[in-house]
Amino acid sequence: MGDRTSERERSVRLPSVAALAFLLFNYPLLAVFDVRVLAGGVPLLWAYLFGVWAAVIALVAWLSRS
Amino acid sequence: MDTWVIVVASLAYLGLLFAIAWYGDRRADQKRSIISNGWVYALSLGVYATSWTYYGSVGRAATSGIGFLPIYLGPTIMVAAWWLLLRKIIRICRRNRITSLADFISSRYGKSSLLGGLVTVVSVVGVIPYIALQLKAVSNTFSILRGRSELAVVTTDPPVLADTALYVALLLAAFTILFGTRHLDATERHEGMVAAVAFESVVKLVAFLVVGAYVTYGLFNGFGDLFGRASADPDLRQLVTFGETQSYASWLWLVVLSMLAILLLPRQWQVAVVENVDERHIRTAGWLFPLYLLLINIFVLPITIAGLLTFPADGVSPDAYVLALPIAQGQAALALLVFIGGLSAATGMVIVETIALSTMVSNSLVLPVLLRRGGALAGRGDLGGMILGIRRVTIVVVLLLGYGYFRVAGEALTLVSIGLISFAAVAQFAPALIGGLYWRGATRRGAVWGLVGGFVVWAYTLPLPSLAATGLVSQSFIEDGPFGSGLLAPYALFGLDGLDEVSHSMLWSMLVNVGLFVGLSLTDRREPAEHVQAALFVDVFTRPDDSAESRLWRGKAPVGELERLLSRFLGPDGAEEELRAYAERTGTDLSPQGHVSADLVQHVENVLAGAVGSASARFMVASVVEEEPLTVGEVVQILDETSQVLAESRALARKSQELETATTELREANTRLLELDRLKDDFVSTVSHELRTPLTSIRAFSEILVDNPDLDGAERAEYLRIIVEETARLSRLINQVLDLSKLESGGADWQIEPVVLPDVVDTSSHASAQLFRDRKVTMEVSVPELAPVVMADRDRLVQVLLNLLSNAVKFCPPEAGRVWVVVSEHEEEVQVDVRDNGLGISVEDQAVIFEKFRQGGDTRTNRPAGTGLGLPISRAIVERLGGRLWVESAPGAGATFSFTLPLAAARPSSSTGRRAL
Numbered sequence: 002m003g004d005r006t007s008e009r010e011r012s013v014r015l016p017s018v019a020a021l022a023f024l025l026f027n028y029p030l031l032a033v034f035d036v037r038v039l040a041g042g043v044p045l046l047w048a049y050l051f052g053v054w055a056a057v058i059a060l061v062a063w064l065s066r067s
Numbered sequence: 068m069d070t071w072v073i074v075v076a077s078l079a080y081l082g083l084l085f086a087i088a089w090y091g092d093r094r095a096d097q098k099r100s101i102i103s104n105g106w107v108y109a110l111s112l113g114v115y116a117t118s119w120t121y122y123g124s125v126g127r128a129a130t131s132g133i134g135f136l137p138i139y140l141g142p143t144i145m146v147a148a149w150w151l152l153l154r155k156i157i158r159i160c161r162r163n164r165i166t167s168l169a170d171f172i173s174s175r176y177g178k179s180s181l182l183g184g185l186v187t188v189v190s191v192v193g194v195i196p197y198i199a200l201q202l203k204a205v206s207n208t209f210s211i212l213r214g215r216s217e218l219a220v221v222t223t224d225p226p227v228l229a230d231t232a233l234y235v236a237l238l239l240a241a242f243t244i245l246f247g248t249r250h251l252d253a254t255e256r257h258e259g260m261v262a263a264v265a266f267e268s269v270v271k272l273v274a275f276l277v278v279g280a281y282v283t284y285g286l287f288n289g290f291g292d293l294f295g296r297a298s299a300d301p302d303l304r305q306l307v308t309f310g311e312t313q314s315y316a317s318w319l320w321l322v323v324l325s326m327l328a329i330l331l332l333p334r335q336w337q338v339a340v341v342e343n344v345d346e347r348h349i350r351t352a353g354w355l356f357p358l359y360l361l362l363i364n365i366f367v368l369p370i371t372i373a374g375l376l377t378f379p380a381d382g383v384s385p386d387a388y389v390l391a392l393p394i395a396q397g398q399a400a401l402a403l404l405v406f407i408g409g410l411s412a413a414t415g416m417v418i419v420e421t422i423a424l425s426t427m428v429s430n431s432l433v434l435p436v437l438l439r440r441g442g443a444l445a446g447r448g449d450l451g452g453m454i455l456g457i458r459r460v461t462i463v464v465v466l467l468l469g470y471g472y473f474r475v476a477g478e479a480l481t482l483v484s485i486g487l488i489s490f491a492a493v494a495q496f497a498p499a500l501i502g503g504l505y506w507r508g509a510t511r512r513g514a515v516w517g518l519v520g521g522f523v524v525w526a527y528t529l530p531l532p533s534l535a536a537t538g539l540v541s542q543s544f545i546e547d548g549p550f551g552s553g554l555l556a557p558y559a560l561f562g563l564d565g566l567d568e569v570s571h572s573m574l575w576s577m578l579v580n581v582g583l584f585v586g587l588s589l590t591d592r593r594e595p596a597e598h599v600q601a602a603l604f605v606d607v608f609t610r611p612d613d614s615a616e617s618r619l620w621r622g623k624a625p626v627g628e629l630e631r632l633l634s635r636f637l638g639p640d641g642a643e644e645e646l647r648a649y650a651e652r653t654g655t656d657l658s659p660q661g662h663v664s665a666d667l668v669q670h671v672e673n674v675l676a677g678a679v680g681s682a683s684a685r686f687m688v689a690s691v692v693e694e695e696p697l698t699v700g701e702v703v704q705i706l707d708e709t710s711q712v713l714a715e716s717r718a719l720a721r722k723s724q725e726l727e728t729a730t731t732e733l734r735e736a737n738t739r740l741l742e743l744d745r746l747k748d749d750f751v752s753t754v755s756h757e758l759r760t761p762l763t764s765i766r767a768f769s770e771i772l773v774d775n776p777d778l779d780g781a782e783r784a785e786y787l788r789i790i791v792e793e794t795a796r797l798s799r800l801i802n803q804v805l806d807l808s809k810l811e812s813g814g815a816d817w818q819i820e821p822v823v824l825p826d827v828v829d830t831s832s833h834a835s836a837q838l839f840r841d842r843k844v845t846m847e848v849s850v851p852e853l854a855p856v857v858m859a860d861r862d863r864l865v866q867v868l869l870n871l872l873s874n875a876v877k878f879c880p881p882e883a884g885r886v887w888v889v890v891s892e893h894e895e896e897v898q899v900d901v902r903d904n905g906l907g908i909s910v911e912d913q914a915v916i917f918e919k920f921r922q923g924g925d926t927r928t929n930r931p932a933g934t935g936l937g938l939p940i941s942r943a944i945v946e947r948l949g950g951r952l953w954v955e956s957a958p959g960a961g962a963t964f965s966f967t968l969p970l971a972a973a974r975p976s977s978s979t980g981r982r983a984l
Contacts, residue, residue: 015147031318037304046307
């Protein structure tokens with residue numbers, strides 16, 4: 002039964018992560034990081050996109066654990 | 068590099084792929100699947116990364132910098148939500164044996180063969196540019212690797228028969244046919260193919276990471292170096308920011324487009340839905356697949372910058388940088404690895420895509436026409452071979468169409484812009500598919516016209532003008548539209564410009580598509596079959612298996628007819644096996660002459676749907692089953708019933724809860740009655756026993772007196788005394804039994820009046836004083852100063868106290884025994900404790916001493932004097948007076964019997980005043 006509950010929770014939490022990722026990956030947040038600055042040798046926008054991407058993946062992995 | 072080396076390496080690679088596929092199929096036949104694993108599932112989704120990703124991303128990045136990325140961010144977003152969306156789709160497909168996207172949409176809207184055919188046509192037309200893209204990538208990189216094009220783009224078309232792309236197309240067709248159409252499987256699953264595709268995903272990722280690391284760290288000094296040079300270079304500076312070459316609107320559209328494509332591309336549907344073994348694998352794919360995309364994209368921008376820095380402007384097509392960089396450094400082995408990686412990206416896509424398309428074309432386009440009653444194949448015997456034939460032809464035709472598009476338009480366009488045309492085409496399925504999953508009111512007409520409208524707008528605004536570059540369409544048509552007014556210009560419809568062409572096409576096609584879909588659905592009345600299917604799809608998680616569906620077939624058919632029908636598609640052995648398995652599972656008898664149940668008809672239709680698609684399956688079954696058509700009314704009634712299922716089941720649950728409660732109460736009452744009956748029997752037998760003991764001794768001693776008239780005086784007096792004593796005991800017993808029965812039946816006379824409690828204690832202690840003196844037990848009485856008054860029957864109260872005092876004395880040790888009587892007043896009641904320092908009462912005995920005729924201790928060996936009715940009577944009296952009587956004790960530590968009575972003042976009667984007196 003424990004698995005049942007977490008399935009229901011997953012059905013809410015994972016789509017919420019998707020919605021969050023959609024916001025983070027689009028305008029206007031994108032414009033905030035669209036600056037010609039190198040952060041640690043890489044462009045800020047590039048670092049932001051890959052950083053958020055990795056964070057979203059980690060979050061989904063954490064929510065998907067059995 | 069020598070051509071034969073490349074060809075041998077490529078063929079060796081394809082041979083390895085085929086070996087993996089063969090092994091995967093063999094393991095599947097042995098029911099030891101090698102793909103039943105979340106990792107393999109996620110890797111097989113990697114078929115999303117094609118030549119577009121492998122070569123095209125760098126090409127795209129060369130002009131728009133970070134603009135190549137939204138195509139991979141969209142899937143990341145979507146896959147996170149798959150736990151909700153894809154799980155529902157997979158559940159529906161399993162239950163209805165749906166094996167393609169066309170079948171899914173057709174089935175949702177009343178198993179409409181028109182809609183299925185339409186989806187198929189849109190898929191084929193939409194995906195052809197995408198296949199052309201793969202052919203273009205393979206043939207271009209092949210000629211670059213051979214050194215024929217000197218790192219530059221092929222500019223002149225070779226004759227068709229000398230064109231590498233044609234042979235690539237034919238080779239891939241042969242390979243796909245071997246992979247995907249070896250036999251007909253009712254589930255359309257290809258485990259071997261999935262294993263091979265997962266392997267290809269690993270190959271292309273490794274190859275790309277190797278070349279990326281080589282370029283970034285071998286040719287340059289890492290990310291910092293490359294990005295540093297790019298920001299220093301005025302021409303490359305725009306690559307590291309969003310730049311002026313793109314807008315946030317087109318970024319948004321690309322994210323949305325790729326979110327839809329990850330599910331709606333025929334090959335993605337095939338691996339994500341059809342080839343899914345276990346719904347739980349979606350959970351692994353949710354993070355592993357985006358991680359795969361992240362890894363394969365991490366070196367895209369560094370390679371782009373390296374390419375732009377290395378090659379002079381317009382020398383090498385940026386689409387070829389991935390391969391050209393190692394070649395330019397003379398790294399032949401690395402270049403070959405890159406080529407093989409690119410080959411794996413292209414072959415994976417082509418194989419899965421054409422297999423998915425061939426299923427659609429055969430099941431949703433060709434068979435519905437051929438199998439219609441009176442159609443060309445309506446009476447043919449074995450159709451399995453026929454279906455495989457159709458699929459093989461489809462695979463060849465689709466690849467040749469792809470080659471044709473490549474010849475006509477391929478050279479003029481970049482890889483990504485070709486791919487986006489396909490993305491925009493399959494996005495047209497989104498309203499009908501997603502709307503149909505969650506909106507019960509979506510209708511067939513809405514889906515058909517939405518799809519047609521969206522498709523027409525797409526064709527007019529994307530692929531048609533893309534032909535302008537080839538000269539097939541004039542340039543003035545692009546600029547001014549068909550009538551020169553400019554209103555219908557395909558890249559700026561109704562004067563809407565300022566958007567890039569993909570965003571522009573998506574905006575208009577989605578407007579038309581969604582508008583027609585929603586508008587028509589809202590104004591339509593649904594047909595019966597649509598009602599049924601809508602409910603089956605939308606409520607898949609809440610509806611029990613197959614319940615409503617099987618009720619919708621009311622027909623008659625001999626079992627033999629159905630078996631003949633099945634054997635046309637599955638072969639005689641397959642058909643017999645299928646029916647035997649069904650009979651075993653459901654425990655029904657299926658003799659060939661018997662008539663079938665609606666459930667079996669449904670089952671056969673589902674099995675056939677796996678082989679020929681749901682629309683054709685319905686035709687076929689209808690051709691042998693004499694179906695009695697259901698009226699709209701009946702269908703609506705059934706569906707109303709089923710839609711009320713939840714409400715009703717809730718009501719039912721409540722009723723059954725009530726019933727259960729009632730049953731429990733009844734059972735308790737019954738148990739209580741049985742217990743009372745047993746108690747009555749016990750009571751009667753105990754009373755008889757208790758009566759017989761004194762009677763026996765009275766009789767015995769009387770007989771001695773009668774038989775021995777010459778007994779001496781002392782002896783005679785002793786016997787008479789015993790007789791008198793026993794008679795007294797007898798009458799006491801009878802009195803108590805009568806008393807108790809009066810108390811229990813409520814028939815006793817009660818003289819309720821205000822009673823001063825200490826008076827009662829006083830009376831009782833005086834009455835029992837002799838008893839105490841006899842056993843040399845001392846008694847201490849303690850009463851509060853303000854004497855409490857209770858409403859009670861005085862004599863009854865004395866009876867209770869006497870009983871408790873005599874009990875206390877009985878169990879006290881002689882000489883050292885002490886008994887305390889304490890009266891204490893609490894808020895609304897008064898409590899009387901009678902405590903002794905006697906033997907005490909064990910916990911088990913405490914529970915029974917208030918039952919009739921039960922006395923503490925082992926009654927057989929150590930029988931205390933008494934009738935065993937004193938405490939039950941006392942308790943009945945106290946409770947009748949509104950109080951409680953209980954005992955507290957520990958063995959060896961004496962016992963305290965206590966009872967409470969409500970204070971007279973607490974009673975709503977005139978006794979309030981008396982208390983003051």
